[in-house]
Amino acid sequence: MSASTATTASTASTAAAAGPTFRLPQERRLVTEVPGPRSRELQARRAAAVASGVSSSLPAFITDADGGVLVDADGNSLIDLGSGIAVTSVGNAAPLVVDAVREAVGHFTHTCFTITPYEGYVAVAEALNELTPGAHTKRSALFNSGAEAVENAVKIARSATGRQAVVVFDHAYHGRTNLTMALTAKAMPYKKGFGPFAGEIYRMPMSYPFRDGLDGKEAAERAISAMQAQIGADSIAAVLIEPIQGEGGFVVPAEGFLPALSQWCTANGVVFVADEIQTGFCRTGDWFACDHEGVVPDMVTTAKGIAGGLPLAGVTGRADLMDSVHGGGLGGTYAGNPVACAAALAAIETMRSLDLAAAARRIGAAALPRLRALAQDTGRIGDVRGRGAMLAVEFTVRGSTEPDTATTAAVARACHDAGVVVLTCGTYGNVIRLLPPLVIGDDLLDEALTVLEGAVRAV
Template sequence: MSSKSLHDRRRAAVAPGVSSVIDSYVSHASGGTLTDVDGREWIDFAAGIAVTNVGNSAPRVVEAVRAQVERFTHTCFMVAPYEVYIDVCEQLNALTPGTFEKRSALFNSGAEAVENAVKIARHATGRPAIVVFEHAYHGRTNLTMALTAKNMPYKHRFGPFAGEIYRVPMSYPLRDTLDGPAAAARAIDLIEKQVGAANVAAVLIEPIQGEGGFVVPAPGFVSGLHAWATGAGAVLIADEIQTGFCRTGDWFASTFEGVEPDLITTAKGLGGGLPLAGVTGRAAIMDAVHVGGLGGTYGGNPIACAAALAGIETMRELSLADAAVAIEAAMVPRLRAIAEQDPRIAEVRGRGAMLAVEIVVPGGELTPDPATTAAVSAACHRGGLLTLTCGTYGNVLRFLPPLVMPAETLERGMRILEGAFASVGR
């Protein structure tokens, strides 16, 4: 079976609204590489969009999944509960920032976790308004599309969307002259004037924005919003779906701002490659919801829970937070060296193994250049390096290698990336 024949079958069977970055079809994956059905190897700087932090077939995960499948695949925790669901909740309560008493609930996807965090915040506060930010991405369901900033391809012609969502400016250091506290004050002023503090159920923020362009807010921005939310009786929800589980060089990115979120949403890296998501937060907030108010048929599936526990143990055993720091140390100097030679790169940014370059038209105006971004990414693909683009303007090239990627594989990937920039005319 070839990728071409699979692609022909796909066109006849799969809805075209479901897109893929490359036209090759994966046969197997391991050690930071993918191999397609034609035998071609791809160096993986995507990690399934920050999912395969422990790799695509981590031995502990494989063993745990196999053992759980032999025991049972499903009962529905709401019908006949089981221990591994409790185990995962205990791990989330222990790992997430904050020493206060916590509770967790498990779901299927990041979007589902965000929706439930909003439900919980509204129920606990009795308030309707949710504050989100420019460039935010929170999912593709109706509510999470409303929370997401970017129209195309996520929101276009899918409305009307859920109401009581209010968007305020993000701290975007490359494109913003304000420091973190000043940017937070600007956002807070708009919230108070246009929404009213007494109406705000939650402030929902990504500590580092994902699809919006790997935007790292200036220091003091997130912590300033958290302090305001606490004083206003609102809930701070940290969307750590892409940043979580060692990706940024710590278990969670909120730690870098000294923030202990009231609620935190997780998914992606949580499940070791299987679909699993969670909402974790202060016990008083989580306990506010009435019995039966949270759940779902597949939420906390036992196989996904078993994979998550094995994945977390792998992160501990291999010190993958330190591995993310090492990836940053290896990649950032190389990325900055490319930027010094290429005026189209306006900024190298990110943290840990969540890194990006923003590409603009040279000339000092920071005019986004999505065409060059797409061309460089396509050149990477031709060279066998799987990369992703992102950003409100489509002009950010992002890098998310698995945290278990060997140094030699990372080096080969960087050489392909350097060649891709050199091959795309200025």
């Protein structure tokens, strides 16, 4: 580490240790309906200029954001329970991230690391090697998006093993490129009309306790038996799994499922890849979701929360796997952009100094009892699940497991109307997921949960 980098890290640590600071009032404030007149004007411009295939959950145009709030073009202050899909975990425009970006952009914005390298890329790789599960020797490569990271993890696994087959799971989401669409389970809106897709992808049953009633050992035996019968272990390059599924419905596998899969992979020379793109960087109460059961993947893919809102992704894995690829086989023009690397180092320092893993656990401890009580009272929520600040409620027809998409959509609309941003997900479109910034204040979280409870009871 250079002297200037060490000084910056020391300053960042001192600043973060004082606790989160905010530019904007951390409050919900409605001055117009949501979306308001200015947002509707901008929406008309958008309709004339932006491809209709790019949709938005809530067409309130944002002009400012900080901590746990988003301010729209009409001056409404909305409570953010989405974090840009688990991206702004350190808060929007987090002070250390802003300072690091300003410093970096004042020096240079791009050289392409595969042409002339720079220290920031190396420092991010060192941080990933240190933070991801396992004490073994690791290497990292940086990319731009989660889909790129997953695609490159598959490339590396195939190169290292000389095998072709890749195993994924029901309800999985891994991206929107051609290969990652093949890896993704849900057809609409991610895959419909976009085929043909990449081959040698095999889908196995996921552990989904609410719907399958299996414990972790039973669910793992079911998946492993199917892999052995339908593919054969000696043909499988990688098993790719989200430790807690994201778009598929925040499905938390039964305890023991992930360790059993990992152990089977090790015994059969299969690369176990943990897609920690949504679960990583303190979101679930640990640095990575795999830490919860002590699972050590062969490779980990990261993105989203890594850089406080700037586009950056990574693949981190065993040195022998990562070094199996020939020179020039990994990379990209913008991969590991220097400004994004600076943001990532500041975001990681913020996570460390504020102990945002503990903050995520506090969020879960505050929210889960209220959500479970709401489920008990209303009878319209089939399952409440999640870990840390990655939480979900699954709506079902009363007394059954039949998905209730209409209620889910109505609850989300009611929350949006009341100034609370929530996201929906799930294979059946019947899950509301909560991904608050990890720096959200207790009072703001309490108010957001009160709005959600009122929306569920009203609907």
